[in-house]
Amino acid sequence: MAPMGIRLSPLGVAVFCLLGVGVIYHLYAGVISSRLAAFRQRRTVDLRDLLAVSVEAATQGGLEVKAVRDGNDLKEKSKGKTKEGASEPLTMGDLQSHRRMFNLIKNTFPDVTVNSEEHDNEVDKITWSRDIPADILDKIEGGKDVPAESITVWIDPLDATQEYTENLVKYVTTMVCVAVDGKPVIGVIHQPFTGFTAWGFVGQGSNMHSRSSYSVNPPKVIVSRSHSGKVKSYIQDAFGNSTTVIEAGGAGYKVMSLLKMPSEAGPVDQADVYIHITFIKKWDICAGAAILNALGGQMTTLTGEDIDYSGEPLNKGGLVASIGVEHKAILERLPNWDPEKH
Numbered sequence: 265m266a267p268m269g270i271r272l273s274p275l276g277v278a279v280f281c282l283l284g285v286g287v288i289y290h291l292y293a294g295v296i297s298s299r300l301a302a303f304r305q306r307r308t309v310d311l312r313d314l315l316a317v318s319v320e321a322a323t324q325g326g327l328e329v330k331a332v333r334d335g336n337d338l339k340e341k342s343k344g345k346t347k348e349g350a351s352e353p354l355t356m357g358d359l360q361s362h363r364r365m366f367n368l369i370k371n372t373f374p375d376v377t378v379n380s381e382e383h384d385n386e387v388d389k390i391t392w393s394r395d396i397p398a399d400i401l402d403k404i405e406g407g408k409d410v411p412a413e414s415i416t417v418w419i420d421p422l423d424a425t426q427e428y429t430e431n432l433v434k435y436v437t438t439m440v441c442v443a444v445d446g447k448p449v450i451g452v453i454h455q456p457f458t459g460f461t462a463w464g465f466v467g468q469g470s471n472m473h474s475r476s477s478y479s480v481n482p483p484k485v486i487v488s489r490s491h492s493g494k495v496k497s498y499i500q501d502a503f504g505n506s507t508t509v510i511e512a513g514g515a516g517y518k519v520m521s522l523l524k525m526p527s528e529a530g531p532v533d534q535a536d537v538y539i540h541i542t543f544i545k546k547w548d549i550c551a552g553a554a555i556l557n558a559l560g561g562q563m564t565t566l567t568g569e570d571i572d573y574s575g576e577p578l579n580k581g582g583l584v585a586s587i588g589v590e591h592k593a594i595l596e597r598l599p600n601w602d603p604e605k606h
Contacts, residue, residue, distance in 0.1 A: 451554030561587025
């Protein structure tokens, strides 16, 4: 009599396979879990390190800006015109600073989104020196880790290019801003022609301070040189005809005019409020917003809304920046104005 064969039902096969998968899962779950944890850890960024890299990037960019200006080799050309019809110049200072700043940050933190005013395909293999400046070590603790995908870095390789071409170098800065989930957290503003660097880390510290006093009746208001006529009448409608209006180049310079500046920074105008009534790019203003926020100041749109420093680079709401005064009271005195219609 032939031996009987063993038959397994489909249900039995399925149960056997599930048991096997379960055994394998329990054997390797710890390994898989630890590898996933390591992967997540690799994709976080210590914000103190990113602050140190931002300072180094702004400084390195500043060296390029100064070298091109000192050599009088600007190779100036036009990128086009602004919405208001002003020419937007581009120089070798812009490009060479961009190459140093962008590549330094991107080479050090490849998972972080980096937006620069300029664009260039030339690769620079520059890497971070791993040096953390002493004043940052003194004021900021390490271990401020955030997910890399939550970070947007905004770079302005040469703020106040028009003034740079006119050799009005006191207005010129290089800037880096770190936004986390759209909020400005770290700001760096470097003066290439004095070597001074201002920085702020919201909730952690800064090497800058507000002044001891400010005036709002009326305030001294700093504005852009490029369209001072329209903004002057707007400010006089808000604060009266006796209001002092300071015309200046560079958004970074204008923010520094609101602060107490050390002697090594060179002469900087003193203003009480900074107002801009037309479109402006986020790489122009993010660093200043972070420094002001770190010191208890504010930068908002003309209607008082917070500016989102993620997504597209254009801020269409104008801006009001202040410190040491009641920001809301300033906003309430401003006339209705829609930057999209002007």
